[in-house]
Amino acid sequence: MLRRTRTTKKLARRIDLQYFTRPHPLRRWRFWLSVAVPALALGWLFTQRVQGGQRAYSSGPLSRSHAVFTQQCNLCHVSRARTFAKDVSDQACLACHDAPLHQANQTFTPPCSSCHVEHKGVARLSATSDASCTQCHARLQTRNGISHYATSIDRFESTHPEFSALTDHRIDPGQVRLNHYLHLQPNLLGPDNRRVQMTCDDCHRSAEAHDSWPYAGPTTVSMPAHDTAVEKSVRTSAFMARIKFANQCGGCHTLQFDRRFGDLQAPHDRPEAVHAFVTKQFEQYIAAHPGAVHEAEPPNRQLPERIRIHAPANTSSEWVQYRVEDAEWLLWTKTCKQCHVLIERGGMLPEVVKSNIVERWLPHAQFDHYAHRMMTCVACHANAPASHNTADVLLPGIKVCQQCHRDSSTKDTAEGRCFECHQYHDWTQAKRTKGGFTIPELRGTAELHPAQVSPYP
Amino acid sequence: MLIDRTHRNWFLGSIAGLAVATAAYVPYSLHSPQGARGGSTLGLIYGSLGFVFMLFAGLLGLRKKFPIWRIGRAQTWMRAHLWLGILSFPLILMHGGFHSGGPLTRALMWLFVFVFGSGILGAALQHFMPRFHTARLPMETIYEEIGHVRRQLAEEAQRLVEESCASLEGEISGSSEQQRAVAASAGANWDVTVAAGLQVDEQASNELRRFLHAEIEPFLGSAGSGGTRLAQPAMSRAMFTQLRVIFPATLHSSIDDLENICDEKRQLDEQSRLHRILHGWLLVHIPLSYALLLLGAWHAVMALRF
Numbered sequence: 001m002l003r004r005t006r007t008t009k010k011l012a013r014r015i016d017l018q019y020f021t022r023p024h025p026l027r028r029w030r031f032w033l034s035v036a037v038p039a040l041a042l043g044w045l046f047t048q049r050v051q052g053g054q055r056a057y058s059s060g061p062l063s064r065s066h067a068v069f070t071q072q073c074n075l076c077h078v079s080r081a082r083t084f085a086k087d088v089s090d091q092a093c094l095a096c097h098d099a100p101l102h103q104a105n106q107t108f109t110p111p112c113s114s115c116h117v118e119h120k121g122v123a124r125l126s127a128t129s130d131a132s133c134t135q136c137h138a139r140l141q142t143r144n145g146i147s148h149y150a151t152s153i154d155r156f157e158s159t160h161p162e163f164s165a166l167t168d169h170r171i172d173p174g175q176v177r178l179n180h181y182l183h184l185q186p187n188l189l190g191p192d193n194r195r196v197q198m199t200c201d202d203c204h205r206s207a208e209a210h211d212s213w214p215y216a217g218p219t220t221v222s223m224p225a226h227d228t229a230v231e232k233s234v235r236t237s238a239f240m241a242r243i244k245f246a247n248q249c250g251g252c253h254t255l256q257f258d259r260r261f262g263d264l265q266a267p268h269d270r271p272e273a274v275h276a277f278v279t280k281q282f283e284q285y286i287a288a289h290p291g292a293v294h295e296a297e298p299p300n301r302q303l304p305e306r307i308r309i310h311a312p313a314n315t316s317s318e319w320v321q322y323r324v325e326d327a328e329w330l331l332w333t334k335t336c337k338q339c340h341v342l343i344e345r346g347g348m349l350p351e352v353v354k355s356n357i358v359e360r361w362l363p364h365a366q367f368d369h370y371a372h373r374m375m376t377c378v379a380c381h382a383n384a385p386a387s388h389n390t391a392d393v394l395l396p397g398i399k400v401c402q403q404c405h406r407d408s409s410t411k412d413t414a415e416g417r418c419f420e421c422h423q424y425h426d427w428t429q430a431k432r433t434k435g436g437f438t439i440p441e442l443r444g445t446a447e448l449h450p451a452q453v454s455p456y457p
Numbered sequence: 458m459l460i461d462r463t464h465r466n467w468f469l470g471s472i473a474g475l476a477v478a479t480a481a482y483v484p485y486s487l488h489s490p491q492g493a494r495g496g497s498t499l500g501l502i503y504g505s506l507g508f509v510f511m512l513f514a515g516l517l518g519l520r521k522k523f524p525i526w527r528i529g530r531a532q533t534w535m536r537a538h539l540w541l542g543i544l545s546f547p548l549i550l551m552h553g554g555f556h557s558g559g560p561l562t563r564a565l566m567w568l569f570v571f572v573f574g575s576g577i578l579g580a581a582l583q584h585f586m587p588r589f590h591t592a593r594l595p596m597e598t599i600y601e602e603i604g605h606v607r608r609q610l611a612e613e614a615q616r617l618v619e620e621s622c623a624s625l626e627g628e629i630s631g632s633s634e635q636q637r638a639v640a641a642s643a644g645a646n647w648d649v650t651v652a653a654g655l656q657v658d659e660q661a662s663n664e665l666r667r668f669l670h671a672e673i674e675p676f677l678g679s680a681g682s683g684g685t686r687l688a689q690p691a692m693s694r695a696m697f698t699q700l701r702v703i704f705p706a707t708l709h710s711s712i713d714d715l716e717n718i719c720d721e722k723r724q725l726d727e728q729s730r731l732h733r734i735l736h737g738w739l740l741v742h743i744p745l746s747y748a749l750l751l752l753g754a755w756h757a758v759m760a761l762r763f
Contacts, residue, residue, distance in 0.1 A: 003710050003711075003713070003714050004714045004717050004718070006596065011598070014602075014605070014606055014609050015598075015599065015602055015605075016602060016605050019599065019601045019602055019605070020601070022601075024600075024601050026732075026733070026736060026737075026740075029740055030739055030740055030743055030744070033740055033743070033744035034743055034744045034747050036744070037744035037745060037747065037748045038744070038747045038748045038751045040748070041564075041568075041748040041751060041752050042751065044564070045561070045752065045755065048560060048561070054759075054763075055559070055560065056559065056560045056561045057559065057561055057756075057759040057760070057762075057763055058558075058559030058560065058561075059494075059495065059496075059558045059559050059562060059760075059763075060556060060557075060558045060559050060562075061559070073763070077763055084761070084762055085761065085762055085763075086762055086763055087763070110490070113491075114490050114491060115490055115491075117491045117492065117494075119558070119559065120556075128490075129489075129490055129491065129492060131487070131488050131489055131490040131491075131492075132490035132491075134488070135488075135490055
């Protein structure tokens with residue numbers, strides 16, 4: 001039987017009433033740790049300061065293009081006179097970069113750092129957020145109150161307007177007759193009387209492609225891939241090579257003008273140049289064959305609609321004149337006219353209407369054909385094989401783009417943010433910038449001269 | 458601290474605060490050109506609020522130093538510490554746009570994670586463990602007194618064994634009042650040793666002393682179990698049962714007392730262990746909180762600069 005009892009009196013007796021005056025180990029540890037840990041934190045901060053300057057205060061790693069300046073915060077963070085702050089000014093950016101205005105008609109210009117957000121790691125600075133654009137374009141306002149663009153765009157997949165080339169029944173302004181349907185039919189008569197089946201890339205290829213054109217004429221033409229500053233800012237492969245007669249047409253559409261010269265072709269040039277070439281050829285011919293002046297001229301089967309029949313020539317110059325007229329009749333009424341629009345000018349040489357082939361259907365955006373090379377052409381240009389008229393606009397609509405390019409918050413889609421196709425800065429207005437730093441200054445191993453870093457007087 | 462119905466207003470207030478903060482954050486995050494950033498107006502509001510809540514939570518330590526100050530009830534301070542501390546965490550995450558940032562802010566975030574985590578753990582422990590404590594430790598004492606009580610238990614055990622051995626060895630002077638009463642009831646005279654009545658057994662006495670030195674003293678002398686067999690309840694029970702078989706029935710009450718002393722010691726060990734768990738998280742929470750407040754204040758100054 002248990003004799004021990006736990007009465008309150010007994011329990012109270014065994015308590016040392018001075019116990020609270022002696023610090024307990026747990027409390028002692030708590031106190032010393034409360035001193036040591038903040039001290040360690042301060043020590044760490046001090047070490048960071050010694051080792052990396054002000055890098056410890058960085059709000060995140062710099063982008064790859066600026067990472068080399070990590071040690072030199074003062075390049076961008078500029079002190080203002082008599083202030084504690086060292087914020088980033090546009091002037092600091094403009095010391096190295098040019099930033100042409102977006103639109104003269106815009107109501108405000110955001111600071112550089114509001115769109116190009118630094119200290120976010122290796123992300124591209126040009127990959128701006130949609131909000132940078134939609135802060136204006138969601139409810140577009142202009143200085144003069146007139147806008148030529150859609151005034152309410154806030155999401156690519158929902159409110160982005162259709163491409164202007166496809167709206168309001170607009171037509172292709174090109175003046176070269178081209179029937180896509182016909183060109184894609186089987187058994188077309190190709191070069192050297194071969195039967196061919198043409199495909200899209202026989203004529204439409206990246207400007208960077210180096211392989212030969214299958215339907216090129218005797219001589220090909222090298223064309224600059226890009227003209228404008230915007231085009232130069234992206235890679236050459238983004239664009240399709242321009243359509244040139246010599247490269248894409250000349251192999252099939254030959255320009256022979258008289259049987260006497262066999263396969264000799266007239267130049268694909270202005271009528272004046274063609275006339276001079278043809279005249280010269282006949283003059284040389286008659287000089288070499290003077291007896292041909294009095295030879296009877298057999299009917300030209302290539303000119304069934306030719307009404308006027310020349311009398312036999314009396315002189316060589318008359319013979320040249322008649323033959324040139326016949327050759328040009330062939331050229332102007334059949335060969336050239338097959339593709340070009342010619343305006344007759346009453347006995348004078350005709351005027352060829354400017355071909356006006358549209359080279360950039362999206363003047364305010366960039367489309368990179370190279371990035372889409374894994375797709376068939378008709379995957380996007382679906383109506384091209386059935387197009388009979390030059391006036392058909394074969395540009396795919398925005399809905400085609402939206403099948404893949406959607407809001408970037410969804411992972412299984414292609415990039416759908418504005419910067420993917422649009423550029424804010426009008427690079428046609430770009431100016432050259434002049435560098436002002438040495439390598440040690442940029443790397444942070446040398447002090448910056450105050451005049452270099454402070455745009456403020 | 459028990460998290461019960463009295464916390465309801467604080468809980469609802471915190472939920473409302475979080476809802477408002479989230480409702481403001483979502484459009485701000487989606488439509489802000491730069492995304493959510495600590496330096497934006499809303500980012501600074503989140504940061505300031507979060508830091509103020511952290512500071513307030515930190516003031517609890519100061520409040521405890523001056524318990525007689527009439528600046529609100531201690532319970533109210535504790536509830537405010539708990540709920541504002543919890544609310545400060547999402548606010549600071551929103552302040553940073555859910556990014557850890559650079560070296561200083563990353564260090565701050567890690568500190569905050571540990572402070573927050575240890576705080577939540579502490580709150581959970583303090584909610585559940587006291588009940589557990591009461592149920593499992595009926596013999597608990599003041600934590601700081603455990604060492605002192607343990608020494609008293611050792612002395613008590615020693616005294617108990619000496620009394621029992623004296624009885625066994627026939628020394629009436631060493632016997633207790635109760636033992637004398639037993640002897641008297643057996644018909645012995647005062648001038649006759651009670652030894653005969655108590656069935657003197659020297660061998661048993663030696664055995665009891667050996668048990669004291671070999672088993673009980675090491676167990677009661679050490680702060681924890683000390684690797685002794687008596688630290689295990691089942692083993693202890695078995696050992697004392699065996700003692701009851703060996704020793705005469707008249708000593709069973711002493712053996713019961715010894716077993717009770719060992720039980721109390723085991724409870725004190727368990728109390729020590731639970732106390733370390735119940736309060737050990739403060740060794741992480743408090744020092745890291747100070748470091749967090751210190752670096753947080755420095756971050757605020759430097760962030761305003763850059």
